[in-house]
Amino acid sequence: MTRIIKNPDKVKKAEIVVGIPSYKERDSIGFVVSQIDKGLSQYFGQKESVIINVDNNSPDNTGKVFLQTKTNASKLYISTPPGTRGKGRNIRNLIEAGVELGAKAIVMLDADLKSITPRWIQYLIEPIYMGHDYVIPIYVRHKYDGTITNNITYPLTRILYGRRTRQPIAGDFGFSGKLARAYLTEKTWDENVYEYGIDIWMTTIAIARGFKVCQTFLGAPKSHRTKDPGTSLGPMFFQVVGTVFKLVVDFEYLWKDTSKSFPTNIFGFGLGVKEDPPEVKVDSSNLFKKFISGLKEYRTIWKKIIAPLNLEELLSVQEVSEKKISVPADLWARILFDYIVAFRDKLVPRTKLLNSLIPIYFIRTLGFVNATWDMDIKAAEDFLETECRIMEDEIYYLIAKWNQTPRKDGIPSIIQYLEE
Amino acid sequence: MKIDKDFQEGVAIIRPDEKHIDGYMAVDFKSKLNEIIQNGGEKTVIDLSQLEFIDSSGLGAMVSVLKKAGILGKVKLCGVKDGVKSILELTRLDKVFPIYHSVKEAVASFQE
Numbered sequence: 001m002t003r004i005i006k007n008p009d010k011v012k013k014a015e016i017v018v019g020i021p022s023y024k025e026r027d028s029i030g031f032v033v034s035q036i037d038k039g040l041s042q043y044f045g046q047k048e049s050v051i052i053n054v055d056n057n058s059p060d061n062t063g064k065v066f067l068q069t070k071t072n073a074s075k076l077y078i079s080t081p082p083g084t085r086g087k088g089r090n091i092r093n094l095i096e097a098g099v100e101l102g103a104k105a106i107v108m109l110d111a112d113l114k115s116i117t118p119r120w121i122q123y124l125i126e127p128i129y130m131g132h133d134y135v136i137p138i139y140v141r142h143k144y145d146g147t148i149t150n151n152i153t154y155p156l157t158r159i160l161y162g163r164r165t166r167q168p169i170a171g172d173f174g175f176s177g178k179l180a181r182a183y184l185t186e187k188t189w190d191e192n193v194y195e196y197g198i199d200i201w202m203t204t205i206a207i208a209r210g211f212k213v214c215q216t217f218l219g220a221p222k223s224h225r226t227k228d229p230g231t232s233l234g235p236m237f238f239q240v241v242g243t244v245f246k247l248v249v250d251f252e253y254l255w256k257d258t259s260k261s262f263p264t265n266i267f268g269f270g271l272g273v274k275e276d277p278p279e280v281k282v283d284s285s286n287l288f289k290k291f292i293s294g295l296k297e298y299r300t301i302w303k304k305i306i307a308p309l310n311l312e313e314l315l316s317v318q319e320v321s322e323k324k325i326s327v328p329a330d331l332w333a334r335i336l337f338d339y340i341v342a343f344r345d346k347l348v349p350r351t352k353l354l355n356s357l358i359p360i361y362f363i364r365t366l367g368f369v370n371a372t373w374d375m376d377i378k379a380a381e382d383f384l385e386t387e388c389r390i391m392e393d394e395i396y397y398l399i400a401k402w403n404q405t406p407r408k409d410g411i412p413s414i415i416q417y418l419e420e
Numbered sequence: 421m422k423i424d425k426d427f428q429e430g431v432a433i434i435r436p437d438e439k440h441i442d443g444y445m446a447v448d449f450k451s452k453l454n455e456i457i458q459n460g461g462e463k464t465v466i467d468l469s470q471l472e473f474i475d476s477s478g479l480g481a482m483v484s485v486l487k488k489a490g491i492l493g494k495v496k497l498c499g500v501k502d503g504v505k506s507i508l509e510l511t512r513l514d515k516v517f518p519i520y521h522s523v524k525e526a527v528a529s530f531q532e
Contacts, residue, residue, distance in 0.1 A: 307446065397483075401476035
């Protein structure tokens with residue numbers, strides 16, 4: 001991939017690389033750069049470090065603001081060519097730069113972070129010097145911030161790969177030079193990975209390839225731009241969920257042997273910050289309306305994808321009042337598994353398949369909102385933990401469905417099954 | 421779908437009279453199993469001796485009934501043919517449902 005490089009400090013090597021992926025972040029990147037620089041000076045002053053802005057050629061001068069921000073650490077600007085977008089492309093450039101510079105530790109941090117402090121740098125890098133290869137943050141989030149994480153990526157990472165990593169698509173990660181080299185040799189880079197699929201891809205690869213993974217307790221809430229989970233999901237849902245499903249196909253040999261999940265080591269004890277995360281307002285009626293309109297639009301597709309028993313149960317959830325709606329965790333798991341198998345078999349075009357899941361995801365989110373409405377963050381976390389355990393128990397369904405070989409008339413054949 | 425019902429020593433015996441239980445039958449299978457469990461089948465044996473194939477939906481129906489029955493071990497299986505047994509083993513459901521050779525053995529296990 002062609003890269004546009006600005007290297008005013010003539011950086012040729014670095015032990016620590018901190019990357020900031022961006023697109024049009026002129027107003028926020030300066031603060032993030034300053035906090036990173038303070039962290040590098042304070043905790044890793046003796047190490048050769050560089051801050052890299054990996055950008056999608058932002059037309060708002062993000063790169064200029066980045067390079068003009070005063071820092072002790074060297075700076076490097078790398079951009080994709082004009083017109084080429086995608087967070088994953090920026091991260092690919094960061095990983096390549098990290099490997100070329102001979103980095104031992106690489107960190108990536110979102111450019112819109114408002115709550116980052118210098119200690120974040122210490123907490124993301126130190127575990128790597130202690131022998132870990134991949135560091136995932138844990139931070140306090142509002143119970144309705146990160147609904148794709150809570151409903152899809154977190155439970156599926158647990159169920160499929162047996163690791164409990166609470167924020168698998170956090171976006172802010174630390175990783176070793178060894179893992180960076182492994183990322184570059186992976187064959188599973190695809191269009192979704194070059195976009196927002198990158199975060200779950202990195203986490204899954206680190207776990208699936210047996211690298212040493214840990215979590216780091218940043219304590220302070222992640223404060224960035226949040227939005228109502230019922231607003232337009234944009235391409236993010238498609239890219240993240242598409243990547244998760246694709247990796248299930250790639251790593252079949254792994255998840256079939258996963259019988260239960262295990263906790264992942266946590267580094268540190270938090271930073272002692274007792275702040276409430278920014279509130280995320282939810283328009284429950286909107287979530288319900290989107291399910292109902294989805295029902296009209298996708299009913300035929302749902303019939304193709306979702307097993308009759310599960311579809312009947314799904315359709316019955318709307319028979320109670322909006323405030324009492326619940327999509328049980330076991331049903332949600334089986335529906336996700338129906339989708340995964342349909343994705344593998346390309347029962348319907350994959351774009352349509354993923355779009356048809358969105359209204360079901362909305363009604364599941366509404367059920368989560370209803371169940372946790374009166375709960376504080378801790379109680380909502382406990383509730384989610386119970387939900388995940390119930391979902392883990394449904395793995396039998398995925399294994400059985402995965403191994404069914406449909407006959408031409410659609411009825412699974414025992415003979416074909418036994419021949420596998 | 422046809423399901424035969426019987427009681428022996430306070431244990432409900434359910435015998436699906438089908439060779440295949442798949443997605444098309446699972447809804448019916450589940451509702452009939454539920455009906456039996458709710459009407460006194462606290463201790464239940466599902467006799468699968470007629471069954472040659474069960475798919476993910478059929479397994480889903482059985483697991484759902486198991487959950488309704490409440491405590492692990494209240495629903496037991498018997499007469500499981502090799503093809504079905506391999507599915508139960510593959511999906512690790514053999515660890516969830518106790519499996520016995522015959523109805524007699526399964527019923528007797530409730531007295532232990």
